[in-house]
Amino acid sequence: MVQWRGRRRSTNVEDTRGQRSSRPMRARGLKLGGGMGTIGIIAVIAITLMGGDPSQLLGILLGSSSQINSNQPLGDDDAAVFLSVILADTEVTWGKLFSASGSRYIEPKLRLFSGGVNSACGYNTAAVGPFYCPPDQRVYLDLDFFQQLKQLGAPGDFAQAYVIGHEIGHHVQNITGVLPKVHEAKQGISKKQANQLQVLVELQADCYAGIWAHYAESERDLLEAGDIEEGMQAAAAIGDDSLQRRAGGRVRPETFTHGSSAQRTQWFKTGFRTGSVEACDTFNQSNGLSDIGWAQMARTAQNAQAAETQASAISDAHSAFASKRSDVQITGKGIVVKVLADDLKGSRHQKFILDIGRGQTLLVAHNIDLAPRVSSLRSGDQIEYLGEYEYNQRGGVLHWTHHDPAGRHMDGWLKRRGQTFR
Ligand SMILES: [Zn+2]
Secondary structure: OOOOOOOOOOOOEEEOOOOOOOOOOOOOOOOOOOOOOHHHHHHHHHHHHHHOOHHHHOOOOOOOOOOOOOOEOOOOOHHHHHHHHHHHHHHHHHHHHHHHOOOOOOOOEEEEEOOEEEEOOEEEEHHHOOEEEHHHOEEEEEOHHHHHHHHOOOOOHHHHHHHHHHHHHHHHHHHOOHHHHHHHHOOOOOHHHHHHHHHHHHHHHHHHHHHHHHHHHHOOOOOOOOHHHHHHHHHHHOOHHHHHHHOOOOOOHHHOOOOOHHHHHHHHHHHHHHOOOHHHOOOOOOOOOOOOOHHHHHHHHHHHHHHHHHHHHEEOHHHHHHOOOOOEEEEEEEEEEEEOOOEOOOOOEEEEEEEOOOOOEEEEEEEOOOOOOOOOOOOOOEEEEEEEEEOOOOOOEEEOOOOOOOOOOOOOEEEEOOEEEO
């Protein structure tokens, strides 16, 4: 990067390097032995980057007792100065984008630490890599990570700037409501789906890093030739597939939480090319990169929940009869043993008796003002049903076997030979 020295430095950097943060007694984590070789370091980064973006912990962490140490004056070593210049530049970029859309950008803090750190997201060692903690709106960074980034094939200052841009991207996602929404959507979906959703979060943060780079170059001439390639190299180096390969394992896309190298570089490039937040909607643009979008994800979560409540609410006629319960939804099937005359008092009902096995019969009262009649019904017909059960000693009555036009009651139906009457 060109001439970053002498530029405005952010006042939001907190330098706690050299302060000892003690690990709470109950916390157990990775133990980093001394003399760990490159492979070991890579494995640790791989494991932690794959498994643990602390932003996933959002919400579990409420009420955590993080003490924010009084901060030291910022060191004036190159690394610290560089980071505060980059942070300041992200503040300009996002400050402008937010005010252009009529809102105000809340600037996050960047805390430098060494060894381990306590945050509202718990205690973390440097091994987790840089992370953003949503509840306290801070980016946490151990500068040793940049050494590891070099070993992963991403040397250079822009690679470091990209990492900051990505974490700031998570902050933007937090204050625009994306992270809370994702956290909610993750409830009640499978681990695999939650991973897929997390990939979309990470790719959007990559795209946001690209947006920052776009303005750093076009408005402030901060970039030089080769920087974008450097950023893409960094994005590629920490793609899940690269990390898994380097850690000596098989590449298993279903365990990705950050996206493949190709995906990460592509989304960084998208942000850089367009400088547009809309272009970074990873949740609704599949582009062949992901088979799930935001809308689909939300739907999946909703359906899963709806199916669950239904499953727990629906019983069968035998257990409802045995426990003498009324007003429960039941489903099952039976054979017509007697067709009765229509009941014409009040709303009209078609009535018949089903043998549902185990010596139990069920009287069906099917509302033919609201649903079609089961035409030419005769003894011996097999009927499947979903409706509401009312207990009586003779086996019980089934009603609400139709769609509720008012939408207040659960829909029911009758089926004969694949045809539905509701
Ligand atoms: Zn991330």
